[in-house]
Amino acid sequence: MNEASAQSVLRPRRARHLVWWIGAAALLVSLGLVVRTIEPQILAASLRAALSSPAALLAVLALYSLAFAIRAGVWCRIVPSLPFGHALAAVHVSLAGNHVLPLRLGEALRVTSVVRRARIPLGAATASTLMLRAADVVAVVALAALLGSKVMGEVVGSWMWALLALVAAVWAAGLVWLRRLGRARNIDVRASVGLVAVSAVVAWILESGVIWYAARSAGIEIGLLDAVLVTAVTIAAQVVAVAPGGLGTYEAAATAAFVALGADPGTALAAAVTAHALKTVYALAAGGVALFVPAPGLLGRLRLSPPTACPGGAPGQAGVAAAAEGAVVLFLPARDEEATVADVVRRVPPSVLARPVVCLVVDDGSTDRTAELARAAGAEVVSPAGHRGLGAAVRTGLREAGARGAAAVVFCDADGEYAPEELDRLVAPILAGEADYVVGSRFDGEIARMLPHRRLGNLVLTRLLSFVARAPLSDGQSGYRALSARAAADAEIVHDFNYAQVLTLDLLAKGYAYAEVPISYGFRETGRSFVRLFPYLRNVLPAVHRELNPPSSPERPQPASAGA
Numbered sequence: 001m002n003e004a005s006a007q008s009v010l011r012p013r014r015a016r017h018l019v020w021w022i023g024a025a026a027l028l029v030s031l032g033l034v035v036r037t038i039e040p041q042i043l044a045a046s047l048r049a050a051l052s053s054p055a056a057l058l059a060v061l062a063l064y065s066l067a068f069a070i071r072a073g074v075w076c077r078i079v080p081s082l083p084f085g086h087a088l089a090a091v092h093v094s095l096a097g098n099h100v101l102p103l104r105l106g107e108a109l110r111v112t113s114v115v116r117r118a119r120i121p122l123g124a125a126t127a128s129t130l131m132l133r134a135a136d137v138v139a140v141v142a143l144a145a146l147l148g149s150k151v152m153g154e155v156v157g158s159w160m161w162a163l164l165a166l167v168a169a170v171w172a173a174g175l176v177w178l179r180r181l182g183r184a185r186n187i188d189v190r191a192s193v194g195l196v197a198v199s200a201v202v203a204w205i206l207e208s209g210v211i212w213y214a215a216r217s218a219g220i221e222i223g224l225l226d227a228v229l230v231t232a233v234t235i236a237a238q239v240v241a242v243a244p245g246g247l248g249t250y251e252a253a254a255t256a257a258f259v260a261l262g263a264d265p266g267t268a269l270a271a272a273v274t275a276h277a278l279k280t281v282y283a284l285a286a287g288g289v290a291l292f293v294p295a296p297g298l299l300g301r302l303r304l305s306p307p308t309a310c311p312g313g314a315p316g317q318a319g320v321a322a323a324a325e326g327a328v329v330l331f332l333p334a335r336d337e338e339a340t341v342a343d344v345v346r347r348v349p350p351s352v353l354a355r356p357v358v359c360l361v362v363d364d365g366s367t368d369r370t371a372e373l374a375r376a377a378g379a380e381v382v383s384p385a386g387h388r389g390l391g392a393a394v395r396t397g398l399r400e401a402g403a404r405g406a407a408a409v410v411f412c413d414a415d416g417e418y419a420p421e422e423l424d425r426l427v428a429p430i431l432a433g434e435a436d437y438v439v440g441s442r443f444d445g446e447i448a449r450m451l452p453h454r455r456l457g458n459l460v461l462t463r464l465l466s467f468v469a470r471a472p473l474s475d476g477q478s479g480y481r482a483l484s485a486r487a488a489a490d491a492e493i494v495h496d497f498n499y500a501q502v503l504t505l506d507l508l509a510k511g512y513a514y515a516e517v518p519i520s521y522g523f524r525e526t527g528r529s530f531v532r533l534f535p536y537l538r539n540v541l542p543a544v545h546r547e548l549n550p551p552s553s554p555e556r557p558q559p560a561s562a563g564a
Contacts, residue, residue, distance in 0.1 A: 039270070042218070042266050042267055043269075043270045045218075045219075046270040046271060046274045049218070049219075050213065057278075060210055060212075060213040060278075063206045063209040064206065064209060065286070066206050067202075067203040068088065069088060070202060071203055072084060074196055075091075075132060078128050079120060079124055079125075079128050081118075081120065082120055083294075086113070086117050087114065088290070089113060089290035089298075090110045090111075091110065092283075093110070093290045094113070095283045096283045096284055096290070097109040098244075098283075099245040099280050099284060099287075101244055102242055104241060107133065109298075110129050113298050116296075121181075123181055124181050128174070129174075130170055130173070131174030134174060135196045136200050136204075137236070139201050140200075140204055140231075140235045141232070141236050143228060143229070144229060144236050147225055147228060148260075204228065204235070205224075208228040208231035210231075210278055211254070211275050212227035214272075214275035215258065217274055218274060219267055220268065220271055222261065229257065230254055233256075234253040234257060234272075236253075237249055237250075237252075251276060254268070254275065255272045300545060300548060301549055303470055303548070304468065304469055304505065304509055306470060325407060326355075326407035327356045327407065328352055328358070328408045328410060328431075329360060329400075329409050330358070330410045331361070331382075331397035331400065331401060331409070331410075331411045332359070332360070332361045332379070332411065332413070332414035333362045333393035333394055333413070333414065334361050334362065334370050335393075336370060337366070337370050337414040338368040338369045340415050341370050341373055341374045344420055345359055345374055345377035345378055347421055348420040348423070349421060352423050352427055353424055353427065355427070357423065358380070359378065359380065360379060360397060361380070361381045361382070362394075362397045362400070363383040364387055364389070364392070364393040365384075365388070382396060382397075382400050384396050389498070391496045391499045394411060394493060394503070395499075398489075398491055401488060402485070406485060406488070407430075407431065408482055408483070409483045409484075409488040410481070411480075412479055412480040417521060417523060418440070418519065422440070422519050425517045426438050426482035427482050429515045429517070430484045434515065436486065436487040436513050437484070437504075437512045437515070438481065438483075438517060439481050439504070439516050440475070440478050440480035441474045441475040441478060441518055442458075442519060442520075442521040443458075443474050443475050446518075447520075458477050461501075468501075468505065469508050471514060477501075479500075480519055481503075484512075487507055490507075490510060491507060492506050493506070494506075494543055494546050495543040497540070498536070498540055500540075501547075502540075502544060505547045509547075
């Protein structure tokens with residue numbers, strides 16, 4: 001990478017870091033100001049009063065929720081291809097994002113959510129979001145000016161009118177953009193302009209119920225119109241809030257509005273903090289649910305789909321073809337294993353279950369005598385260029401085995417942890433036509449030695465993989481595995497670092513029948529394992545997510561070669 005391209009990569013990264021530092025600094029300053037100003041006794045009394053009537057609190061939050069449902073419904077009216085559930089989820093994900101991200105960056109999540117989950121075109125999602133959010137701001141400023149222009153001027157200042165003009169321009173731009181898109185996207189904006197304006201006003205009135213309830217809990221007697229005014233002034237003041245959730249800006253504006261209506265400053269601040277706390281709890285709870293519901297979630301699929309969890313059926317069911325004629329190919333991925341590779345190769349049986357065995361060593365860029373000693377011990381050696389990683393080595397081994405017409409393909413580590421003498425256990429279900437993919441389970445077999453932290457890590461990762469795969473797995477990280485010829489030809493390993501989890505998910509998703517057999521295991525006596533917890537998780541977890549969410553399409557098609 002040259003210096004210019006390196007700088008182009010670093011600039012966006014530095015910008016993101018700067019945004020986070022600005023947000024963190026604003027959050028700390030805002031927290032400090034609120035904590036220094038608030039009177040704990042008054043705040044505690046306000047919070048106790050707010051929580052003392054669960055039925056009233058739930059009713060207020062239901063009205064608050066209805067405001068977002070109305071916004072989602074109008075969005076669906078403007079973009080007819082947008083399902084209501086995804087619109088509502090996007091609105092709540094954005095709401096939660098604004099409470100945890102600085103500079104109101106949660107707004108971008110609204111667009112991201114419907115583009116990823118509902119497959120709405122980016123242009124339509126962006127234009128409609130801009131228009132609707134701008135309409136929200138226009139409505140809230142109009143409400144504040146209509147109900148209390150003096151309060152608006154005292155709290156927000158004259159600069160808000162300049163911002164209102166800018167927001168109105170954004171609204172108009174979004175409207176024009178949508179009209180241009182409408183011809184191709186079946187979007188009828190003209191019929192919805194009035195609906196957008198009315199719904200925005202109604203939504204803010206419903207949201208003001210939280211302010212009304214918080215004020216009453218703090219001992220401030222206000223009516224509905226005053227609550228709408230305080231809500232409008234508060235929201236208008238934090239349009240450009242820097243800290244996550246507008247913390248500090250929200251409290252300052254709401255307190256000033258309450259004081260302008262005659263409230264005591266200490267009580268006003270307690271009411272503002274109470275209202276903001278209730279909204280934050282709602283935003284985080286509803287936004288957390290909206291990340292996953294409805295499916296697909298914003299984070300993508302986190303588990304295999306139920307119909308394809310074990311699509312080949314349990315071992316022994318129909319759909320697994322009997323093995324074709326040919327040898328059993330056992331390959332050993334190896335990197336700098338000169339101390340053990342020759343011994344492992346010599347222990348490979350010449351035949352299993354009346355099939356000849358071919359032993360390959362895939363040398364992954366060793367810097368010692370691994371390749372030389374493996375050849376001397378009787379193995380064929382394949383040496384791809386350079387060190388690429390265990391996942392890449394397994395891909396090479398699968399390809400080489402297929403080129404040799406293998407009836408079954410088996411691989412295990414070259415460090416002596418697994419016993420090549422147990423090869424027959426792995427290939428028996430495949431040669432009998434009972435399974436396409438067989439994993440040797442250390443935990444169902446005999447473990448001579450495994451370090452406690454590795455045992456714990458293996459068990460935890462296996463449970464997670466079992467959950468993701470929707471299949472009963474006992475050893476998700478075993479290094480001793482066998483595949484039928486068709487499974488080996490169809491297998492995909494999406495990263496070079498490792499293969500264990502992604503290979504299992506790939507083959508289960510494609511319909512290959514899975515089986516486990518007990519094996520023995522002894523911890524390596526020489527050398528050092530490449531597995532380190534944090535680098536392992538940093539490489540494996542994104543690969544698992546990529547395996548579950550291939551970029552080509554939201555759902556992975558079943559190949560014709562997979563068993564029914």
